[in-house]
């Protein structure tokens with residue numbers, strides 16, 4: 064359940080045992096997990112869970128630039144869209160992008176640009192869409208981590224992976240990876256993006272007050288935290304390719320098995336197959352088809368029944384003619400008898 068922080072904020076960020084309110088040490092990052100290839104329609108995608116942050120990143124491109132006049136003939140352009148869902152924070156966030164969204168989009172773009180080979184994509188653009196589903200402090204850093212994963216998942220060549228993580232200060236102590244409350248009530252916030260190949264910094268912002276020593280300690284913590292997250296990034300990417308490798312191995316084994324089975328059967332030359340096919344075709348044409356047979360037998364039956372009826376008609380005609388003849392004879396004979404009778408009476 065989300066903890067609602069009352070206004071004005073309670074400045075306490077440590078427990079009596081010296082640990083932070085969520086039980087972490089000062090140099091301990093929040094729990095982190097990530098996954099790639101989570102959005103089917105994107106060229107590359109990632110989901111990151113960093114503390115209470117839940118962030119999706121999707122990459123499209125390199126593709127045509129719209130509007131066309133933004134295209135650069137000598138290099139590609141990178142466009143980043145950082146957006147917070149209305150339900151991602153305690154107070155309802157307006158769905159329209161605000162000044163903060165645009166500012167964070169810009170700083171994330173500037174943090175990513177140095178690791179991309181944009182000169183390889185003239186007249187093209189690469190777009191990174193970042194959606195904050197749940198916000199818990201440090202969303203710009205976690206968004207950069209997610210964007211880096213999504214770009215790698217999209218197969219876009221990069222000089223190095225990048226990791227975003229913040230350090231800061233609360234109750235006069237330097238701390239790593241500030242949570243939402245620490246971010247709001249702390250004395251300083253130093254969000255940074257580390258280029259993991261050479262440990263250079265591609266984004267550094269600063270808000271609050273810190274001594275030089277505290278700043279140095281902050282960088283030490285940032286590099287430590289970035290290493291932890293970088294390992295998880297690599298695991299996620301390797302995990303995806305491991306499943307692809309396992310599936311590909313399975314498929315090739317099945318294919319080899321089927322090839323073996325077919326090769327074990329007696330090999331048939333092309334000529335043989337053609338000859339056997341042709342002989343089957345000839346057999347088929349010689350054999351009357353089943354339907355034709357049935358139709359023929361039906362026709363024959365009809366003919367026979369017709370013949371039968373004709374014959375029977377002939378027989379009955381003959382019989383009736385014979386009957387008629389007989390009756391005629393009896394009629395002809397009858398008056399003669401009468402006349403005979405009459406003659407006798409006369």
Ligand code: UDP
Nearest residue numbers: 152153156198199200201202203204243246
């Ligand atoms: N926040 C908020 N409403 C907003 C913007 C931010 O509640 O409209 C919260 C959110 O949890 C965010 C935190 O304030 O993570 C700190 O915001 P900040 O501007 O410092 O950026 P972030 O630390 O997230 O990069």
